[in-house]
Amino acid sequence: MKHKSESEKALQELGKDVVKQIKKEKNPELTFTLRGLSNIIYDPKIRSLKLGSKTASRSFFNLAHAKKFLQTFDVAAVIKNLIKEGKHASLRDVFYQVKRTIPSTKINVVDEQTESDKVIEDLEVITNLSREQLHVNANKEGSIVGNVVIEDSGDTINWAKLGSGGWSIPSNVENIKFKKINAKFIIYMEKAAVWERLHEDRFWEKQNCIIITSQGQTTRGIRRLLQRMYEEHNLPIYVLCDLDPWGAYIYSVIKYGSIALAHLGTRMTIPGVKYLGITCQDVEKYGLQKHLIKLNEQDISRIKQISEYDWFKDNKAWLQQFKMMKSMNSKAEIQALSSRGISFISNVYLPEKIKNKDFID
Amino acid sequence: MKHKSESEKALQELGKDVVKQIKKEKNPELTFTLRGLSNIIYDPKIRSLKLGSKTASRSFFNLAHAKKFLQTFDVAAVIKNLIKEGKHASLRDVFYQVKRTIPSTKINVVDEQTESDKVIEDLEVITNLSREQLHVNANKEGSIVGNVVIEDSGDTINWAKLGSGGWSIPSNVENIKFKKINAKFIIYMEKAAVWERLHEDRFWEKQNCIIITSQGQTTRGIRRLLQRMYEEHNLPIYVLCDLDPWGAYIYSVIKYGSIALAHLGTRMTIPGVKYLGITCQDVEKYGLQKHLIKLNEQDISRIKQISEYDWFKDNKAWLQQFKMMKSMNSKAEIQALSSRGISFISNVYLPEKIKNKDFID
Numbered sequence: 175m176k177h178k179s180e181s182e183k184a185l186q187e188l189g190k191d192v193v194k195q196i197k198k199e200k201n202p203e204l205t206f207t208l209r210g211l212s213n214i215i216y217d218p219k220i221r222s223l224k225l226g227s228k229t230a231s232r233s234f235f236n237l238a239h240a241k242k243f244l245q246t247f248d249v250a251a252v253i254k255n256l257i258k259e260g261k262h263a264s265l266r267d268v269f270y271q272v273k274r275t276i277p278s279t280k281i282n283v284v285d286e287q288t289e290s291d292k293v294i295e296d297l298e299v300i301t302n303l304s305r306e307q308l309h310v311n312a313n314k315e316g317s318i319v320g321n322v323v324i325e326d327s328g329d330t331i332n333w334a335k336l337g338s339g340g341w342s343i344p345s346n347v348e349n350i351k352f353k354k355i356n357a358k359f360i361i362y363m364e365k366a367a368v369w370e371r372l373h374e375d376r377f378w379e380k381q382n383c384i385i386i387t388s389q390g391q392t393t394r395g396i397r398r399l400l401q402r403m404y405e406e407h408n409l410p411i412y413v414l415c416d417l418d419p420w421g422a423y424i425y426s427v428i429k430y431g432s433i434a435l436a437h438l439g440t441r442m443t444i445p446g447v448k449y450l451g452i453t454c455q456d457v458e459k460y461g462l463q464k465h466l467i468k469l470n471e472q473d474i475s476r477i478k479q480i481s482e483y484d485w486f487k488d489n490k491a492w493l494q495q496f497k498m499m500k501s502m503n504s505k506a507e508i509q510a511l512s513s514r515g516i517s518f519i520s521n522v523y524l525p526e527k528i529k530n531k532d533f534i535d
Numbered sequence: 536m537k538h539k540s541e542s543e544k545a546l547q548e549l550g551k552d553v554v555k556q557i558k559k560e561k562n563p564e565l566t567f568t569l570r571g572l573s574n575i576i577y578d579p580k581i582r583s584l585k586l587g588s589k590t591a592s593r594s595f596f597n598l599a600h601a602k603k604f605l606q607t608f609d610v611a612a613v614i615k616n617l618i619k620e621g622k623h624a625s626l627r628d629v630f631y632q633v634k635r636t637i638p639s640t641k642i643n644v645v646d647e648q649t650e651s652d653k654v655i656e657d658l659e660v661i662t663n664l665s666r667e668q669l670h671v672n673a674n675k676e677g678s679i680v681g682n683v684v685i686e687d688s689g690d691t692i693n694w695a696k697l698g699s700g701g702w703s704i705p706s707n708v709e710n711i712k713f714k715k716i717n718a719k720f721i722i723y724m725e726k727a728a729v730w731e732r733l734h735e736d737r738f739w740e741k742q743n744c745i746i747i748t749s750q751g752q753t754t755r756g757i758r759r760l761l762q763r764m765y766e767e768h769n770l771p772i773y774v775l776c777d778l779d780p781w782g783a784y785i786y787s788v789i790k791y792g793s794i795a796l797a798h799l800g801t802r803m804t805i806p807g808v809k810y811l812g813i814t815c816q817d818v819e820k821y822g823l824q825k826h827l828i829k830l831n832e833q834d835i836s837r838i839k840q841i842s843e844y845d846w847f848k849d850n851k852a853w854l855q856q857f858k859m860m861k862s863m864n865s866k867a868e869i870q871a872l873s874s875r876g877i878s879f880i881s882n883v884y885l886p887e888k889i890k891n892k893d894f895i896d
Binding site: 255256259261262263264266267270271273274275311313314315316317318324325326327328329330331335336337338339340341342343344345346349350366367369370371374375389464465507509510511512513516517 | 616617620622623624625627628631632634635636672674675676677678679685686687688689690691692696697698699700701702703704705706707710711727728730731732735736750825826868870871872873874877878
């Protein structure tokens with residue numbers, strides 16, 4: 175249980191440091207890297223969003239800080255208990271555990287969940303540990319199948335023997351052990367229906383790969399699972415999305431990280447992932463012209479917005495896609511491939527694109 | 536493969552009947568039960584929503600019907616192919632498969648997915664089979680754990696040996712075989728985070744039960760899975776939701792069905808399920824008074840709306856809950872129980888409520 179002791183140690187040090195300051199009769203103070211937008215930068219060298227060098231401090235005898243200071247230590251205490259008991263909680267659970275009225279006042283430690291959520295992010299920065307290592311889990315979502323055997327919570331699980339459903343991905347994958355991986359690559363897709371298509375076609379078996387899906391935005395659990403397989407087992411990862419700005423963004427979050435979680439730096443990013451989704455070139459190549467969907471206003475403004483993001487604005491291949499989407503005034507869904515036959519995606523489209531390394535970086 | 540031949544037969548009959556009409560030089564016509572709101576009734580005897588006796592007909596030589604008539608047979612043809620090939624599709628896939636331009640015209644068979652969706656619902660009524668039996672799957676969502684061994688797609692799966700993730704529930708559960716069920720009851724919960732709590736506490740092992748979750752609305756796959764375990768194995772089902780009108784509705788859909796799927800009648804309903812979620816009485820009994828959340832406008836209007844539904848309006852226990860919510864002007868979440876300790880739900884709340892049969896019907 176490496177994480178456990180690491181996390182416990184980090185929280186203990188946090189407490190000890192404050193006690194030391196109090197004993198020296200100082201105003202107890204915490205200093206940590208600022209998480210605001212003004213301190214979020216895209217670092218092209220590591221191909222990841224990260225925090226800059228600005229710091230903030232929070233002290234107890236400061237009217238503007240006192241409550242946040244108390245919140246920080248109350249949340250840290252709740253987390254310390256979770257770790258001690260070997261239990262995990264959701265953000266909502268932590269909120270309810272921290273929510274109490276300060277004795278002989280009418281003031282609550284927290285009134286809204288956003289307050290405890292922010293403190294948990296602060297603690298990620300302060301301790302240099304992720305929420306998951308601090309036993310605070312994100313959403314559970316997604317399914318996975320492939321020639322992989324893992325160990326988790328005392329069970330040995332073969333991802334190749336789970337029927338039509340697959341393994342349900344937990345919110346926290348830190349303690350999973352990979353016992354055997356027999357796969358050449360991973361395909362992550364944004365749509366569970368496409369995953370069911372590939373699974374029914376035994377695509378993962380025929381192509382010797384792993385297929386994984388969530389539904390819409392990629393959860394932290396899935397991002398960490400992908401990252402662990404990429405880093406620990408050198409597995410290439412291909413992302414299969416719709417041709418629209420939302421698909422491009424889903425891809426970019428897996429690759430470069432997200433603004434909301436920039437403080438995690440490279441802890442969640444996978445610079446080597448490739449985009450395997452529908453491209454503007456695919457539309458002609460695979461005869462999808464009659465199955466385009468007109469861009470709506472949100473699509474158009476989102477294309478404008480993401481083309482200006484640091485990690486897209488110098489990327490010629492993506493800028494070309496955005497330009498073509500605008501000039502076609504259209505987007506296209508993965509499932510448009512079903513117009514060519516229900517298993518066209520498994521039998522033709524994906525094998526061809528993978529064989530030709532027809533990816534966008 | 537009983538379903539398969541049943542479904543194939545139903546579609547064949549549909550085609551044969553039209554051919555017969557054409558040979559008799561009649562205007563080919565389809566007659567089926569009307570699905571509109573005007574024909575949806577709540578039947579207290581079977582405790583389920585169902586369709587009334589009004590029928591509609593659709594004929595080919597009728598300007599208002601011709602397109603729908605064609606759509607019906609085009610969709611039926613796509614489905615017949617799916618069944619023949621042993622494959623399943625999503626609604627979106629069927630839409631793309633049906634979307635084609637009628638030769639030497641500029642008219643598409645369908646332009647929007649809502650058109651093919653409606654035809655699929657028509658076919659459910661016409662053939663008296665469910666979408667799943669017609670190989671058209673709904674959303675995939677949810678996780679399950681318990682002392683159960685199943686067979687699915689050639690794999691034998693033990694739901695008790697799947698680590699922290701559990702089995703990922705497929706969209707279509709028609710072909711699952713239950714090989715061994717060693718459980719006394721089932722708890723279905725609306726929140727995946729609560730499921731992870733119960734699973735980490737090994738609640739299902741200690742209480743010898745099955746725990747199952749989706750996230751928010753219950754998918755058709757989950758409803759059918761619950762129903763099959765209830766009907767084929769006599770397992771009591773308890774539903775664990777937040778105390779708010781949305782939780783009450785999630786419960787009622789599992790029990791009585793939904794307006795949108797009324798044409799399925801008792802095919803998806805489980806009249807025997809009990810509500811085990813937070814009640815107004817629990818608030819005092821378990822000291823949650825400080826953890827109530829104020830009702831917002833949507834909550835208030837939704838309470839008014841659902842208290843008038845046929846299946847709630849004569850139910851004293853539920854009307855009392857709605858009244859108390861309004862007089863407290865508050866709702867309460869399952870996770871409010873975390874304020875009493877992270878495992879209070881597993882160690883105290885649920886065992887006590889189940890032991891005392893403290894349910895709402």
